[in-house]
Amino acid sequence: MRKLFFAFCFFISPLLIFAQENSDSQVYNMDIDLMIQDGSSAQVVSDHKAQHQTVSGRPVTLNINGGNFKAAVRFTVYPIQADNLLLLAQSTIVFMKEGHRRMLSSAKSIPIKAGEKVLFFPMGVLNDGDKTGYNCKLEMEISKYQNQPVVQE
Amino acid sequence: MCPDVEILSSYYDDELEDSQKQLVKTHVDSCPHCQKKMAELGLISASIHAEEEPDFQMAQMNTWNKIMDIVDQKEHKLPKVNFWQRRFQISFPAAAALVAAFVAVLSFSVITFYMGKHTTSSPSSPELNMTDASGAMMDDMFDDNAIKFDIPAINTIINAEEPLLIREVDFMNRDGKH
Numbered sequence: 001m002r003k004l005f006f007a008f009c010f011f012i013s014p015l016l017i018f019a020q021e022n023s024d025s026q027v028y029n030m031d032i033d034l035m036i037q038d039g040s041s042a043q044v045v046s047d048h049k050a051q052h053q054t055v056s057g058r059p060v061t062l063n064i065n066g067g068n069f070k071a072a073v074r075f076t077v078y079p080i081q082a083d084n085l086l087l088l089a090q091s092t093i094v095f096m097k098e099g100h101r102r103m104l105s106s107a108k109s110i111p112i113k114a115g116e117k118v119l120f121f122p123m124g125v126l127n128d129g130d131k132t133g134y135n136c137k138l139e140m141e142i143s144k145y146q147n148q149p150v151v152q153e
Numbered sequence: 154m155c156p157d158v159e160i161l162s163s164y165y166d167d168e169l170e171d172s173q174k175q176l177v178k179t180h181v182d183s184c185p186h187c188q189k190k191m192a193e194l195g196l197i198s199a200s201i202h203a204e205e206e207p208d209f210q211m212a213q214m215n216t217w218n219k220i221m222d223i224v225d226q227k228e229h230k231l232p233k234v235n236f237w238q239r240r241f242q243i244s245f246p247a248a249a250a251l252v253a254a255f256v257a258v259l260s261f262s263v264i265t266f267y268m269g270k271h272t273t274s275s276p277s278s279p280e281l282n283m284t285d286a287s288g289a290m291m292d293d294m295f296d297d298n299a300i301k302f303d304i305p306a307i308n309t310i311i312n313a314e315e316p317l318l319i320r321e322v323d324f325m326n327r328d329g330k331h
Binding site: 064072108109116125 | 324
């Protein structure tokens with residue numbers, strides 16, 4: 001009987017370890033569009049698209065290398081109820097200017113609905129009176145991942 | 154005429170048929186010689202039983218004592234072993250399967266632990282002035298699993314303002330365009 005008990009504990013322990021992680025997990029599809037916009041004309045000078053699948057609670061990390069700066073942006077999706085989600089955006093940016101380094105870190109969160117477009121400006125938005133620079137804009141659309149049947153033409 | 158001694162002995166042991174037994178009984182009742190013989194048979198039988206009984210009991214006792222001695226010796230030779238000192242026998246395939254399962258579970262746990270390590274970090278300070286230590290932090294930030302974007306080096310991109318996270322609808326309503 002003791003042997004059976006120890007064997008049961010041995011085989012059940014991995015399930016207990018990962019039970020919490022796997023509970024209520026949902027797969028999400030992230031469509032990410034990184035745009036560098038001219039501040040005055042709103043013209044997109046650089047556009048990069050990416051698509052990524054993740055599960056709730058596991059972040060998607062973007063590394064942006066801009067030559068004079070490096071940025072790491074992490075997006076994490078948490079389910080609230082049905083299609084209501086909480087999006088957490090964390091960013092860490094290091095600027096390199098005239099031999100000096102400056103680092104900015106931030107954490108922002110926003111409640112959204114699945115399929116809703118969200119914008120994230122990791123380095124802020126130019127003010128109306130200062131349109132001479134460029135905006136770094138991340139446009140995101142988070143939807144619940146669904147296996148769709150392949151349509152053959 | 155007196156019956157044979159063997160017949161008397163059989164009569165004494167009650168081994169004769171009823172008809173013969175009746176005949177012998179009638180004779181023995183009337184014959185002093187046969188009565189004497191019957192008395193002798195009784196003495197012999199009594200003496201035999203009297204000698205046989207102690208020997209049998211002694212033999213029983215001896216046998217029982219020997220059995221108890223053997224049991225005692227076995228109990229002394231095999232001391233009681235508690236659960237943690239008990240030896241288990243397990244076949245090689247079962248042992249190999251257990252070891253393989255243990256290694257697989259351990260590997261999976263380690264891999265999952267290191268994959269989940271990235272979920273715990275969270276930048277806290279809104280603004281930091283960094284020194285050369287930022288280089289090491291940058292290596293930590295840029296992991297191999299991240300989505301990488303290389304954009305043109307535009308110096309004027311640096312706004313260094315508060316990051317903004319907003320719904321597109323709200324942003325359009327706020328700014329009118331973009």
